[in-house]
Amino acid sequence: MRWVLLGIATAAAIVVVQMGPRGAVSDRRPLMFITDMDFQPRYNPQAATPFFADGRTMRTPPAGTIPFGGADYDSDAGSPRQNPDFLKSDDAYYRGKAGTAWLARNALPVDIALLRRGQERYNIHCAPCHGATGAGNGVMTQYGMLGVASITDELHTLMPDGQFFDVISNGKGRMMPYAPQVKVRDRWAIIAYIRALMRSQSTTLGDVPEDQRGNLNP
């Protein structure tokens, strides 16, 4: 009898020592006792499959094809909006071009909503390198990021909006293309906000409404 009890106690002790208390931090794959239909034979986003040669469940459209029905790639994949310009023939909006020259002004009407959106997106995608004011002194420059442009200097003030769009979309120098990260509309919003940043760098006290002057931090 003693041996039976001892055997069971040893087995239980091994399990407890191996597993630890539940929820303990571990790099072991979670044990699932009852999987029900947790793992179904279907393709999940960004998952792997041996079926396709490149091992991905997500397919890219063959080169030269366009989305059938003109669904907008920029909209939610689950509920695609229709994009009447699905061929992206609008050079000004999709490439920042006016004929062969750069588009001088923003392709979108600039209002406070666009500026706020631009501010939000600028702080997410641009500020890590270019800094919150665009002076080229973002946090990454302390970690060895080289050649970050001050985008509010005079050179950039003279740059047409279309060229900004091109740099954001296709990169320049060490800056990688941000087209995969920032949608077309957001790129225009960011450009509108960059213009506001430029303006903010050359202001005088006279530009501040009188009733707001008390809020300034010297």
Place this chain on the structure above:
Amino acid sequence: MPLVFTHEADRRLRRLVIGVVLSAALGLAGLYYYGPPEYTRVGYAPKQPVPFSHEQHTGRLGISCLYCHTGVEESSVAKIPPTQTCMNCHQTIKPDSPQLAVVRESFASGKPVPWVRVHQVPDYVFFDHSAHVRRGVGCVSCHGKVNEMPVVVHEKPLSMGWCLDCHRQPEACLRPPSEATNFAWQPPAGRSNSDYGRLLKDQSRIHPPEQCSGCHR
């Protein structure tokens, strides 16, 4: 009457019965302790092919969650970023670090980095990131303080009971949608989280689904 079974056989039978009953009881206890969905994945912190630290990138450098997880506001998946997002900085910063060899290889070959998935709900759950983030459920509510994790740990249960806790009383998890990625967000001074959350809930008319088809189709 002569004995049908010897004393030895009797003892063996008793041992067998006690052994089987005790093992079954302990086994069941173990299943009840380790098995429930509230604990299945909690504490899972797999070793990743690249020792990426969220603590360094978002905690110390202050890079927004949205810099990499661009899908979180508009799609059901938050998106693991493409390798190019890593290379935005790492072709210049630490370009020769051996820890980044896998990233450079992936960028050169076009094959994805084989990241190990940490947070996962069963395939019959249709969780949508955008629906939550846009209504003001912060990242921290489901993923914990990722900005303090050198290695991401599955901290919250992500079980159905746990989801329903919040679906029934969303006040405690709500914040202004613009603060969704802010790990340090606190309700305005003098207001409790649920008190302020109730205001947001009424303002945005938030009624989280409690019926099955809300999450299961």
